[in-house]
Amino acid sequence: MADELLTVAEMGRADRAAMAAGVPGPVLMERAGAAVAAAALARWSPCPVAVLCGPGNNGGDGFVAAHLLAERGWPVRLALLGEVAALRGDAAWAASGWTAPVERLETGVLDGAGLVIDALFGAGLSRPLDGPAADIVGEIGRRALPLLAVDVPSGVRGDDGAVLGCAPRADLTVTFHRRKPAHVLLPGRLLCGEVVLADIGIPDGVVEAIAPRTWENGPRLWGARYPWPRPEGHKYSRGHALVLGGAVMTGAARLAARAALRAGAGLVTIAAPPETVTLYALSLPSAIVLPAPDGAAFEALLDDPRRNAVLLGPGAGPGEALATRVLAALARDRSGVLDADVFTSFAGGLEPLALRLHDRWVLTPHDGEFVRLFGPLPGSRLDRARAAARACGAVVLLKGADTVVAHPDGRAAVTTNAPPDLATAGSGDVLAGLIVGLLAQGMDGFDAACAGAWLHGEAGRAVGPGLIAEDLPEALPAVLRRLKADA
Numbered sequence: 001m002a003d004e005l006l007t008v009a010e011m012g013r014a015d016r017a018a019m020a021a022g023v024p025g026p027v028l029m030e031r032a033g034a035a036v037a038a039a040a041l042a043r044w045s046p047c048p049v050a051v052l053c054g055p056g057n058n059g060g061d062g063f064v065a066a067h068l069l070a071e072r073g074w075p076v077r078l079a080l081l082g083e084v085a086a087l088r089g090d091a092a093w094a095a096s097g098w099t100a101p102v103e104r105l106e107t108g109v110l111d112g113a114g115l116v117i118d119a120l121f122g123a124g125l126s127r128p129l130d131g132p133a134a135d136i137v138g139e140i141g142r143r144a145l146p147l148l149a150v151d152v153p154s155g156v157r158g159d160d161g162a163v164l165g166c167a168p169r170a171d172l173t174v175t176f177h178r179r180k181p182a183h184v185l186l187p188g189r190l191l192c193g194e195v196v197l198a199d200i201g202i203p204d205g206v207v208e209a210i211a212p213r214t215w216e217n218g219p220r221l222w223g224a225r226y227p228w229p230r231p232e233g234h235k236y237s238r239g240h241a242l243v244l245g246g247a248v249m250t251g252a253a254r255l256a257a258r259a260a261l262r263a264g265a266g267l268v269t270i271a272a273p274p275e276t277v278t279l280y281a282l283s284l285p286s287a288i289v290l291p292a293p294d295g296a297a298f299e300a301l302l303d304d305p306r307r308n309a310v311l312l313g314p315g316a317g318p319g320e321a322l323a324t325r326v327l328a329a330l331a332r333d334r335s336g337v338l339d340a341d342v343f344t345s346f347a348g349g350l351e352p353l354a355l356r357l358h359d360r361w362v363l364t365p366h367d368g369e370f371v372r373l374f375g376p377l378p379g380s381r382l383d384r385a386r387a388a389a390r391a392c393g394a395v396v397l398l399k400g401a402d403t404v405v406a407h408p409d410g411r412a413a414v415t416t417n418a419p420p421d422l423a424t425a426g427s428g429d430v431l432a433g434l435i436v437g438l439l440a441q442g443m444d445g446f447d448a449a450c451a452g453a454w455l456h457g458e459a460g461r462a463v464g465p466g467l468i469a470e471d472l473p474e475a476l477p478a479v480l481r482r483l484k485a486d487a
């Protein structure tokens with residue numbers, strides 16, 4: 001499945017470009033409807049079907065699918081929101097191929113149905129569902145009917161996966177040409193069920209010309225640049241991460257350091273308060289633990305240019321001391337990750353950092369931290385992460401069940417592989433450690449953030465229920481082995 005995600009506007013441009021290139025609208029609609037019918041034939045045994053059509057082209061796809069399923073002998077009832085005479089363009093053309101009755105959109109059309117095809121609204125959803133559309137969506141849920149959604153479950157907004165009014169939960173969603181953000185962002189993703197991407201004959205050159213800026217996060221996005229150890233390499237050529245250790249919450253930096261090592265950093269130094277050196281050293285034999293009693297000592301560690309990537313925040317303790325160390329790290333030519341307590345230390349806003357941040361720095365806030373840093377920005381998680389990255393100049397990784405990574409230049413990726421088990425103490429520290437480990441090996445900020453988030457998700461899936469953060473670094477070798485085998 002292609003990884004690019006097209007916005008509704010970009011998809012409209014793709015449609016128009018295909019038509020300009022000689023693929024007529026009815027041909028696109030015929031193929032879209034045929035893909036829906038094919039999906040029904042592939043996943044369900046013949047059964048009575050209720051096809052629910054809306055007043056636009058999503059409904060047109062429904063007419064085509066209804067016709068094709070009826071041709072295959074499936075008992076099909078079709079209901080339309082509005083009048084046939086009001087249909088326009090390709091939808092009117094599609095409706096003309098349906099000679100059986102067109103029912104009014106009422107819940108009775110569901111009686112006896114073994115499958116519902118939802119072709120009410122797709123890309124053209126413009127307001128919350130109400131009236132008969134909302135009634136029937138509610139009834140589908142009450143009856144727990146199997147549902148195949150055309151393009152998106154009706155009520156889910158294509159650009160951000162938000163639900164306008166209500167939307168049904170589909171078992172399968174058939175979408176066309178490329179997926180939309182709604183297929184990967186929550187809550188839309190959870191309502192789509194399995195997503196099938198159908199080729200409706202829009203030439204590949206069209207998407208290249210549109211040059212989308214949004215992807216689903218996965219190895220196809222960054223795998224070619226993954227820093228696998230080279231035969232002639234040695235530990236010094238694999239980068240050296242510097243992790244600031246805290247005095248009290250020592251688990252956070254330990255988890256992060258271990259993850260950085262597992263991600264492949266050749267060396268990891270923990271800059272530790274003197275009284276904690278033994279603790280850190282005993283629990284992490286492969287890390288270097290050095291005392292850093294004050295800011296000057298930390299800066300001395302930073303001054304060694306071999307320590308090329310820095311992690312500040314996990315367990316560091318918020319406040320002036322941490323803020324000073326962040327500014328010291330940013331004053332040097334390093335890459336790094338800012339996480340956790342850094343966001344509390346700069347909760348008033350990132351202005352003190354703005355001029356110094358650049359795209360080899362990754363900020364990893366969760367939603368609460370994000371709002372404290374950047375304010376209540378409008379739009380989807382994609383919009384907000386993009387706006388934040390643009391504003392601060394660094395890569396922003398907005399953590400959550402649909403983690404978004406955004407680059408200041410507008411590129412963004414949505415991570416879909418994170419299991420709910422990852423919502424546990426210390427999980428974010430591991431993520432920050434993975435990213436700094438990849439930065440140390442020379443990956444750029446966007447790639448490192450994307451790869452880190454994806455590896456974190458895969459490690460979470462490998463462990464599954466019962467996961468605690470300590471498991472994640474240990475799950476990584478098997479995940480990396482598979483990644484390498486597939487490369």
Ligand SMILES: NC(=O)C1=CN([C@@H]2O[C@H](COP(=O)(O)OP(=O)(O)OC[C@H]3O[C@@H](n4cnc5c(N)ncnc54)[C@H](OP(=O)(O)O)[C@@H]3O)[C@@H](O)[C@H]2O)[C@H](O)CC1
Binds near residue numbers: 029
């Ligand atoms: N390449 C492709 O992807 C192709 C996609 N196709 C299909 O076309 C739809 C998009 O079709 P479009 O006509 O642009 O939009 P919709 O069918 O989704 O809906 C527009 C009509 O619905 C009305 N509307 C919108 N929201 C509501 C609502 N909440 N309640 C009632 N009515 C609503 C809207 O009315 P307006 O007043 O806003 O104008 C329109 O009448 C895409 O999703 C694919 O399924 C093509 O078939 C092939 C190519």
Ligand SMILES: [K+]
Binds near residue numbers: 119122152154
């Ligand atoms: K739909």
